[in-house]
Amino acid sequence: MDDPEGMVEEPLDILDQFRQRAHLSHGELWLRYFELGGMRTDLQIEAYICGIGDLGDHEHDMVAHALNERFVELGGNHPVPYVSDGPPP
């Protein structure tokens, strides 16, 4: 995920923190990501959301959306930001 200069850096495992808040196992998150068209393996996704490696913006946004759809199921909104939508205003 790009981090424009001057912005406060997110923790490397921010996506994993979202995953835990969404009460999803790594396997369940991967299946949801795969369902949305994701192309990476379960191990790659698990590593990435824990802050290891890079997926590219498009695959990152699929993981983000898999999490956000789960948050919607739980009565929330879309708390996980998308890279392709740019930084929040």
Added chain:
Amino acid sequence: MQEPEQSSEAATTGEQQGHLDVVSPPLVNSAAIGVGEIEPVASAELVRPEQLLSGMSSIISSEVLVDTVLRCIVTLVSVVVGRADGASVTLDRGGKLQTVASSNETVAQMDAAQYETGEGPCLDAARTGSAVHLDSVDDERRWPSFTSRAGLLGIRAVVSSPLSAHGIPAGALNIYSQSVGAFEARDLVLAQLFASEASLILSSSLSFASATGLTSRVQEALVARRVIAQAEGVIIEREGIAAEEAYTVIRRISITSGRTLRDEADVIVRSATTQTEAGDGRSGRDG
């Protein structure tokens, strides 16, 4: 119910140096189940349970092998974990909990009673994914029908450790004892280790994926992927943009509409199909 230190397996080993000595021969017959990595166990002085576990999950699992290995785990657990008097494996198969391996009839009855009444430590572990330890069934108040049945069958302590396959809750490894306080901290760690290995074996089993409905989840996912890809195609053609941009467009529309991305993709594809058919109808009439 066997007494761990008086079991027939113990008699065959000819050693009486505590419960770890009574490792039973069923695992020794590794060739029969195709488990080349597991060496015969003559004495617990030579092999620790953790070492025995090592490599079990790397077995290529067929349907028959999985059940066989689970039976081996149950046998092993019932002799090495605390003052266990029996153990069993409960699996969710097709949405229904079943005992697929049990070391004796009493533990099978304890499991069956829980499936019938819908309550008990085994069911809790399987549902919640968290281990349940009852130091004394006599002090347990959460599951009256379970404690009543345990009293009848002489069960006084229980450890149920959750099992999972591909990260999805799949059942429980249950260890029962006739002794209050039968399981110490070390035994709980051992139970967790055995449950982890059993989970890895389940995860590597295609038959298990089929039995638990995971296959249908994957099939649903494949259908969703196809619909989303079709919708991408519609947007690409309509907007003249790249595939990744088209995906982002669908995602944004879905967030605005409150539909899931898959449902939004379905709407887009149906809409495009309807328009095409209408266009064909008109051209048919025109022609």
